[in-house]
Amino acid sequence: xxxxxxxxxxxxxxxxxxSVIVEVKSLNSKYLDLKTRLPQGFHDKEMAIRxxxxxxxxxxxxxxxxxxxxxxxxxxxxxxKELFSAYYKELKAIKDELGISDSADLVQSIMRxxxxxxxxxxxxxxxxxxxxxxxxxxxxxxxxxxxxxxGEVTETDFRLRVTNIRTLLKELAPHEAPRVDRLRDRxxxxxxxxxxxxxxxxxxxxxxxxxxxxxxxxTEEKVRLEQHCxxxxxxxxxxxxxxGKKLNFISQEMGREINTLGxxxxxxxxxRIVVQMKDELEKIKEQTANIL
Numbered sequence: 001x002x003x004x005x006x007x008x009x010x011x012x013x014x015x016x017x018x019s020v021i022v023e024v025k026s027l028n029s030k031y032l033d034l035k036t037r038l039p040q041g042f043h044d045k046e047m048a049i050r051x052x053x054x055x056x057x058x059x060x061x062x063x064x065x066x067x068x069x070x071x072x073x074x075x076x077x078x079x080x081k082e083l084f085s086a087y088y089k090e091l092k093a094i095k096d097e098l099g100i101s102d103s104a105d106l107v108q109s110i111m112r113x114x115x116x117x118x119x120x121x122x123x124x125x126x127x128x129x130x131x132x133x134x135x136x137x138x139x140x141x142x143x144x145x146x147x148x149x150x151g152e153v154t155e156t157d158f159r160l161r162v163t164n165i166r167t168l169l170k171e172l173a174p175h176e177a178p179r180v181d182r183l184r185d186r187x188x189x190x191x192x193x194x195x196x197x198x199x200x201x202x203x204x205x206x207x208x209x210x211x212x213x214x215x216x217x218x219t220e221e222k223v224r225l226e227q228h229c230x231x232x233x234x235x236x237x238x239x240x241x242x243x244g245k246k247l248n249f250i251s252q253e254m255g256r257e258i259n260t261l262g263x264x265x266x267x268x269x270x271x272r273i274v275v276q277m278k279d280e281l282e283k284i285k286e287q288t289a290n291i292l
Contacts, residue, residue: 002158003241003292004150005029005060009143013135019069020131022139024053026147028290029061037065045129049136056140058242059292064139066132084110147292154287155236158247161280162229165254168277169222169229172261175269179216216264225257244291251284 005028012021034053036046053062087110095106232250235243258281262274 001148001239001241002151002155002236002243003144003147004154005147005244005290005292006150007060007143007147009139009141009146011135011138011142013131013138015128015131018128020128020135021067021069022064022132022135024062024064024139024143026057026060026062026143029059032057032059033061035061035063037063037067039066039068042066042129042132045132048133052133052136052140056144059244064136066136068128068132083113087113151291154291157287158236158284159233161284162232164280165258165277166226166229168273168280169225171273172218172222172270175267175273176218179266179270216266218261218264218270221257221260221264225254225261228254228257242292244288247291248285248288251281251288255281255285 005026007024007026009024010022012019014020032054034050034057036049036053038046038049049064049066053064088106091106091110228250232247232254235247235250255278258274258277261277262271265271265274
């Protein structure tokens with residue numbers, strides 16, 4: 001089972017004239033990076049909220065916002081007179097300096113500045129905190145479900161890409177043997193061009209051909225690449241949730257073998273297959289960066 005690092009979850013509950021709304025969203029990150037936005041008066045609960053996030057998220061850039069909305073007239077508004085005055089003096093001075101005569105919207109503009117007019121603190125009690133925790137857990141459950149759904153899609157794609165690489169691996173065989181004949185013919189042509197066709201040791205010539213054939217042999221790389229593909233699929237079947245880094249390491253090993261196949265190809269047909277392998281592997285690497 002795979003979990004995506006990108007996810008989203010939202011939950012809302014009513015508590016009398018108040019509504020508790022919790023949203024959780026995440027992006028991929030190498031480490032766990034938590035960011036919380038809490039209502040006024042609840043900052044002492046931040047550690048508890050972060051513990052909930054850590055347990056559910058494990059890795060990724062996580063952003064959780066908790067909002068308490070008040071309905072009806074029981075919501076006390078606080079006017080920050082000192083802050084209003086400071087803004088008014090500064091803005092009026094700028095207006096006078098620039099010769100701006102229209103100041104009809106000045107008061108309204110200042111009133112919209114954050115913290116000039118703000119909601120009074122909500123009453124904090126155990127009942128409210130309990131509802132916040134329940135709503136947060138509900139949002140995190142939706143968040144985890146989203147991650148699992150995304151992970152299932154990614155796993156299906158992983159299996160397809162690995163299958164494609166293994167299929168391409170089998171397509172190498174028909175193109176390996178002709179390379180030997182081309183190599184022998186090319187070397188003989190070089191000898192002919194140097195007018196040495198009757199003046200060299202045939203046994204030594206064959207020894208040199210065998211030496212170069214061994215350098216072009218793809219058997220070890222093919223076997224190792226097949227093993228890496230098997231190991232990658234084994235990790236997909238593993239029940240562990242956190243496996244993104246391990247899958248990334250395996251894909252790097254697959255890349256090394258594919259690159260070596262390319263360097264030893266000595267064949268346009270084999271190079272074409274190697275390029276297709278690299279394309280499939282690149283799609284795997286892009287996805288492993290987003291897996292938990």
